[in-house]
Amino acid sequence: MFASTLVSFALLVWLAAAKVQFLGMGIAGGDFGCEIDGSCPTSSTQLPLSSFGMGGGDGPGQMTHFVEDDGMNIFRLPISWQFLVNNKLGGDLDVTNLAKYDKLVQACLATGANCMIDIHNFARWNGGIIGQGGPTDDQFVSLWTQLATKYAASERIVFELMNEPHHLDVQLWAATCQKVITAIRNAGAVTQMILLPGSNFDSAATLATEEGGAAALMALTNPDGSTDNLLLDIHKYLDVDNSGTHAECVTNNTEAFGQVAEFLRKAGRKGIVSETGAAPNGPDCMTRFCEQNAFINRNSDVFIGLVAWAAGSFDTSYILSLTPNRNGGKFVNNALGAQCVVGTWKETSEDVSSSSISTGSTPVSGTITSSATTTTSPVTTTTTGSSGTQASGSSSLTAPTTTHSGAWTMTVSLGREMAILLIGLVLAV
Numbered sequence: 001m002f003a004s005t006l007v008s009f010a011l012l013v014w015l016a017a018a019k020v021q022f023l024g025m026g027i028a029g030g031d032f033g034c035e036i037d038g039s040c041p042t043s044s045t046q047l048p049l050s051s052f053g054m055g056g057g058d059g060p061g062q063m064t065h066f067v068e069d070d071g072m073n074i075f076r077l078p079i080s081w082q083f084l085v086n087n088k089l090g091g092d093l094d095v096t097n098l099a100k101y102d103k104l105v106q107a108c109l110a111t112g113a114n115c116m117i118d119i120h121n122f123a124r125w126n127g128g129i130i131g132q133g134g135p136t137d138d139q140f141v142s143l144w145t146q147l148a149t150k151y152a153a154s155e156r157i158v159f160e161l162m163n164e165p166h167h168l169d170v171q172l173w174a175a176t177c178q179k180v181i182t183a184i185r186n187a188g189a190v191t192q193m194i195l196l197p198g199s200n201f202d203s204a205a206t207l208a209t210e211e212g213g214a215a216a217l218m219a220l221t222n223p224d225g226s227t228d229n230l231l232l233d234i235h236k237y238l239d240v241d242n243s244g245t246h247a248e249c250v251t252n253n254t255e256a257f258g259q260v261a262e263f264l265r266k267a268g269r270k271g272i273v274s275e276t277g278a279a280p281n282g283p284d285c286m287t288r289f290c291e292q293n294a295f296i297n298r299n300s301d302v303f304i305g306l307v308a309w310a311a312g313s314f315d316t317s318y319i320l321s322l323t324p325n326r327n328g329g330k331f332v333n334n335a336l337g338a339q340c341v342v343g344t345w346k347e348t349s350e351d352v353s354s355s356s357i358s359t360g361s362t363p364v365s366g367t368i369t370s371s372a373t374t375t376t377s378p379v380t381t382t383t384t385g386s387s388g389t390q391a392s393g394s395s396s397l398t399a400p401t402t403t404h405s406g407a408w409t410m411t412v413s414l415g416r417e418m419a420i421l422l423i424g425l426v427l428a429v
């Protein structure tokens, strides 16, 4: 009797506590123009700094809105390597360009959120792979040493080493990442989170395989030998080829994220889903993106963060836009952002307060069944969100075909939580 009471109580606490610690948004624009071969023409960079009279979207205003209205606490600030060094590979950070990027970083820090520096270069510079025929490891280490030195005193800076490596030797890549980790820590940034990206575009579907390289990345350490704050970087889209360029959502990615969750649990490690998104008007996206994000939140024992793609300098008509609309003086999220990014996260916190259950219990492990061991490698042929000018794509989008209104989703979700609550209470008695 006592045991079953404990078990059911633990289950209740786990369900109530199941949401990622960090929820946030990609504040894009610094990555505009970047292609998957790592070429990033600086003329295409469009940092979201309109509030400073510098063009792009209103990144600072959006972040303030996301924090104050939605409780978000992490933002991803993509930037190209070329922009930071003004096209001088291996050179010093360019004073003028760094000052521009730093405006966005400081605006992020000012909201109280965590701020991810994302080098959006696909492990490349103008076609050459870092440490594998392209830039040398030393040149990449130089970039990160300078960034770590600049931000060493800012605890809430997150170092995301690289956006979406692909088609490379993942063992060599892991060795490159080890040099960067060591350099960042030795530059004085000893406590900040560092995100470690695997191959195949960080795809959740393949990270846990040899090709994905998660095992090689999880073997990397801080200079003191620990793995504190070294996190697996995880991406995934819901369209047919995992490219984030098609409107239709064909999967809720339960299997892919289940496999990564299982891998992390076995390894005793954690990760952050730093890029995932869906089309606001895409067939089945409201249902499947909400299902996916609810699943990620339920596995918050291993996934500590979820960062959606994207706002920033994207127009509200960009195919994956989560850029909030301006309504009078206020920002208002689109339905997909409101329901599937914020809603799936907030529902849980409402459960916590309404049922007065304390949080902090150890999550129940082994709740994920990942059946398939084979995964089809997503063929990603295009960079995600590399262009700020995809507005034309929206005209061909149809109205939402899903019948799941927000209220319906909420009811189902609350219904499930209530049913489990009742079962728990019955068990307890």
Ligand SMILES: *[C@@H]1O[C@H](CO)[C@@H](O)[C@H](O)[C@H]1NC(C)=O
Pocket: 252, 253, 254, 291, 292, 294, 295
């Ligand atoms: C994901 O989709 C599958 C297949 O439609 C379904 O069985 C599963 O319950 C969904 N997962 C979640 C978390 O809703």
